[in-house]
Amino acid sequence: MTEVQENTINEEVIEIGQKELSKNAIITNNLTVSFSGRPAIKNINCKIKRGTVTAIIGPSGCGKSTFLRALNYMHELTPKSEVTGEIIILGKDIRQYEMTDLRKKVGMVFQKANPFPTMSIYDNVISGLIFNKRYKRNYLDEKVQKCLEQAGLWSEVKNRLNDSAMSLSGGQQQRLCIARTIAVNPEIILMDEPTSALDPMSTLKVEELIYNLKSNYTIVIVTHNMQQAARVSDNTAFFFLGDLIEYSKTQKVFTNPDEKLTEEYVTGKFG
Amino acid sequence: MTAEEIYKNESYLVRRKIKNRVMLSLCYLAAILAVVPLIYIFFYTTAQGFSALNVDFFTKLPAPVGEEGGGMANAIVGTLLLVSIGSAVGIPVGVLAGIYVSEYSNSILSNIVKFVTDVLSGVPSIIIGIFAYGVIVIPMGNFSAYAGGFALGILMIPTITRTTEEMLKLVPHTLREASLALGVSRWKTTIRVVLKTASAGIITGILLAIARAAGETAPLLFTAFGNRFWSDSLDQPIASLPVQIFTYAISPYKDWHEQAWAGAFVLIFVVFIVNLLVRLVTRNKFRPN
Numbered sequence: 402m403t404e405v406q407e408n409t410i411n412e413e414v415i416e417i418g419q420k421e422l423s424k425n426a427i428i429t430n431n432l433t434v435s436f437s438g439r440p441a442i443k444n445i446n447c448k449i450k451r452g453t454v455t456a457i458i459g460p461s462g463c464g465k466s467t468f469l470r471a472l473n474y475m476h477e478l479t480p481k482s483e484v485t486g487e488i489i490i491l492g493k494d495i496r497q498y499e500m501t502d503l504r505k506k507v508g509m510v511f512q513k514a515n516p517f518p519t520m521s522i523y524d525n526v527i528s529g530l531i532f533n534k535r536y537k538r539n540y541l542d543e544k545v546q547k548c549l550e551q552a553g554l555w556s557e558v559k560n561r562l563n564d565s566a567m568s569l570s571g572g573q574q575q576r577l578c579i580a581r582t583i584a585v586n587p588e589i590i591l592m593d594e595p596t597s598a599l600d601p602m603s604t605l606k607v608e609e610l611i612y613n614l615k616s617n618y619t620i621v622i623v624t625h626n627m628q629q630a631a632r633v634s635d636n637t638a639f640f641f642l643g644d645l646i647e648y649s650k651t652q653k654v655f656t657n658p659d660e661k662l663t664e665e666y667v668t669g670k671f672g
Numbered sequence: 673m674t675a676e677e678i679y680k681n682e683s684y685l686v687r688r689k690i691k692n693r694v695m696l697s698l699c700y701l702a703a704i705l706a707v708v709p710l711i712y713i714f715f716y717t718t719a720q721g722f723s724a725l726n727v728d729f730f731t732k733l734p735a736p737v738g739e740e741g742g743g744m745a746n747a748i749v750g751t752l753l754l755v756s757i758g759s760a761v762g763i764p765v766g767v768l769a770g771i772y773v774s775e776y777s778n779s780i781l782s783n784i785v786k787f788v789t790d791v792l793s794g795v796p797s798i799i800i801g802i803f804a805y806g807v808i809v810i811p812m813g814n815f816s817a818y819a820g821g822f823a824l825g826i827l828m829i830p831t832i833t834r835t836t837e838e839m840l841k842l843v844p845h846t847l848r849e850a851s852l853a854l855g856v857s858r859w860k861t862t863i864r865v866v867l868k869t870a871s872a873g874i875i876t877g878i879l880l881a882i883a884r885a886a887g888e889t890a891p892l893l894f895t896a897f898g899n900r901f902w903s904d905s906l907d908q909p910i911a912s913l914p915v916q917i918f919t920y921a922i923s924p925y926k927d928w929h930e931q932a933w934a935g936a937f938v939l940i941f942v943v944f945i946v947n948l949l950v951r952l953v954t955r956n957k958f959r960p961n
Contacts, residue, residue, distance in 0.1 A: 473853060480778050505855030515846040519868050529854030532864050578850070585854055 422492040426451045426589050426619035427472060431486035434467050434476060441467040442643045444486070449636070451588075454611060454620045456634035456651065458627060460666070463640040465623040469591050472621070473507040474500060491588060505529070508587035512594040514574035516566035516581070523562040525577055529585040544584060552580035553610050572603025579610060583618070590614065592622040596629065608633050627667060631655050639663045714940065721937030724930035729938075734900050734916070740927065744935050746902050747916040750817070751886060751942065754896055754912050757821020758885045762828030763878055769829070770836025770874075775862055786837075793830035800826050801891030809895060817903060817910040820896025824888060828881035835877025839870040875954050883943045889914035913939045 421428070427449040434442050442464035449455050457465045467476075474495065476482040488495040490507060498506075516525045526545045530536055536544075545562065549555040554576045558569070566577060575595060582590060592611075596604040611620060611633050624630050630637055631651060638648040639660075647654060647663045658664045665671055728743045735742025769789070773782045804823035809815055843866050851861040867874070892898075897909040898919065913935050920932035 475849065475853070478848070478852070501855045501857050503855075504853055509849075509853035511846055511850065511853075513846060515844070515850045517847065517850070517865055517869070519871075528851070528864075529856060532851070532854070532856045532860050581850075581854065 425449060426491060428489040432471060432488060433485045434471050435483045437481045440643055445645045447638060447645060447648050449621060451619050453635040454615050454633055456630035456637045457623045457640060458630050458637060459640035464643045465640050466593055469593055469621060469623050472591055473504050473509055505585045506587055507589045507591060508582035510578055510582055510592045510595045513598055514571060514578050516574050516577050518567050520566060521563045522558050522566050525566045526580050526584055528581060548580040548584045551583055552576045553606060554580060572599050572606060575599060575607060589619045594623050594625060597625060717937045717940060721933035724934035729934055744916055747911040747913045748938060750911040751913040753817055754820045754824055755882060755886050758824030758828055759882060761822055761825025762832060762881060766829045766832025767836050769833045771862060774837045774840035789830040789833045797827055797888050798890035801893060801895055804895045815895060815897035815909040817896055817906040820892045823891035823895045824885040827888060828885050831881040832877050836874050839873030840866055843869045875950060879947050879950055882946060886943050887914055887939060889918050
């Protein structure tokens with residue numbers, strides 16, 4: 402094993418095999434994230450296939466969000482954080498990406514809807530584009546309509562695109578954030594408890610949306626809601642105290658898990 | 673004693689109500705005390721100065737001693753020029769320093785900057801005038817508008833830096849993350865999202881700094897110096913309203929006193945107009961929250 406660690410990044414990638422690389426959107430090897438020297442997740446090894454929805458479940462503080470945020474390098478802003486091990490996104494080591502390119506490929510939707518408060522609904526959708534470059538007006542018009550349609554929000558806001566984004570309800574704001582995320586053409590979308598602040602009807606809409614987005618994007622969703630994980634995901638990963646305890650097909654995790662701990666968690670014995 | 677018993681007990685309720693009344697009236701009193709001086713200054717200045725106001729005051733140079741009439745046209749223009757130069761120095765430095773302190777607050781340097789701006793805001797303005805005298809007037813060899821503007825700019829820096837920092841810190845962290853997650857670089861995030869969201873508060877800070885700079889006399893005494901005529905260029909001594917008011921107020925002539933009051937009135941009015949204009953121009957279409 403020591404030999405592997407001494408190899409350069411490229412050789413390790415070759416070792417994993419070209420076939421594996423093209424099949425999986427995300428591969429992590431011995432991924433450890435520490436804050437102030439204390440590991441929040443330890444030696445996570447997992448492969449997430451392209452075009453699937455993967456749910457990450459586990460009790461609070463088990464490292465779900467830490468894992469998710471490592472995938473698009475969000476820990477960069479946290480002082481005293483350290484990421485070791487390897488993350489391979491779309492066949493390329495994360496360290497080989499330009500940070501802005503990586504985050505365009507790997508979009509993120511947050512727990513609390515966070516549209517830009519000083520901007521209109523229209524501008525919010527295309528914010529990721531116009532912050533970086535100038536575009537033609539009719540291209541942007543089309544883009545706004547397409548993304549809002551994809552996010553299932555178009556019919557509700559098409560007559561008030563120039564209103565403040567803050568005039569929308571919480572559920573609409575969250576779908577606006579999803580529209581904003583897909584406007585920059587990502588291949589992977591990370592969702593950090595996207596419905597935990599929403600009412601049941603809005604949650605249902607977001608879940609439908611996730612189901613519809615599945616064909617075009619690889620989705621990783623952190624959730625506290627076990628039923629939600631069962632409803633929307635193909636695969637489920639169970640985290641506990643910083644370890645990845647079990648990772649397999651959602652149906653198997655919920656009906657016939659290998660680990661005793663997983664069973665106790667999904668049946669509500671703790672957590 | 674249960675809660676019900678407490679509520680039934682009249683004396684508790686009465687005591688609580690009295691306490692509430694006393695504290696509320698103290699608050700009212702404090703609020704009135706805070707507003708009274710402002711209103712008094714405003715009305716008194718208007719009453720004293722308005723009668724001396726006429727077209728000449730805005731268009732003519734000061735009249736020589738013994739002659740009636742004359743105005744403060746050069747001082748009004750001088751103050752506008754000095755404040756503009758001060759803003760050109762103070763606003764960029766202040767805002768950028770505020771961004772540094774707020775957005776890169778992990779470094780030791782940012783703590784030093786914070787400490788130093790706090791100290792700077794407590795430095796008497798006349799000391800800043802002496803500093804500008806040493807740095808600009810002595811090497812240049814004469815008093816000038818540049819030196820006066822520079823002194824005002826230095827005075828503006830701490831106010832602007834601290835308000836910018838405070839306002840940027842109020843911008844939720846999630847907005848920064850949202851922008852970064854869209855593949856927007858950090859500096860673009862700072863400008864397009866963080867600064868924009870905090871703009872109303874930052875502008876308030878800038879206006880405060882401008883208002884304070886416009887009314888400063890001490891740092892101008894040995895930098896811009898003053899001038900009874902129009903200045904040909906910015907490297908010459910220049911008149912300013914506060915210095916003109918000061919000179920006229922300590923003079924023994926009655927009509928100069930009246931003109932000084934008129935000058936004070938105009939100064940307040942100019943600051944008010946600048947406030948209004950900046951607010952209108954930078955108005956945000958959507959107020960956050």
